[in-house]
Amino acid sequence: MSKLCLVLQRSINEASFSERALRFARQAVSEGHQLNCVFFYRQSVDHAQNNLNGDSKALQQQWQSFSQQSQVPLVACHTVAERLNINDFAEGFEDSGLTALVAAMAQADRTLQF
Numbered sequence: 001m002s003k004l005c006l007v008l009q010r011s012i013n014e015a016s017f018s019e020r021a022l023r024f025a026r027q028a029v030s031e032g033h034q035l036n037c038v039f040f041y042r043q044s045v046d047h048a049q050n051n052l053n054g055d056s057k058a059l060q061q062q063w064q065s066f067s068q069q070s071q072v073p074l075v076a077c078h079t080v081a082e083r084l085n086i087n088d089f090a091e092g093f094e095d096s097g098l099t100a101l102v103a104a105m106a107q108a109d110r111t112l113q114f
Contacts, residue, residue: 037104
């Protein structure tokens with residue numbers, strides 16, 4: 001099976017993009033594909049905020065649950081996080097730079113963007 005890297009770029013407030021990526025990730029893992037990283041870039045870094053509420057919090061919790069169950073790291077771009085004044089990351093999210101994304105992409109057969 002394939003090794004995949006997912007890159008999200010849309011804000012958690014645009015939930016349909018995140019939900020589509022999460023459905024894809026779950027399906028890929030269930031079919032035996034390996035996800036080596038879900039990288040949150042640009043506006044999607046807000047998925048990692050520690051102070052979300054309502055529907056955004058519920059969606060964030062779904063990502064956290066997926067990550068725990070499938071052992072897929074959730075990585076938020078720390079440079080973008082600094083620009084958006086996001087300093088406090090929710091449990092299960094790690095901050096790293098584009099170097100981590102490039103490394104994940106190099107190890108993947110395919111990189112998909114949402």
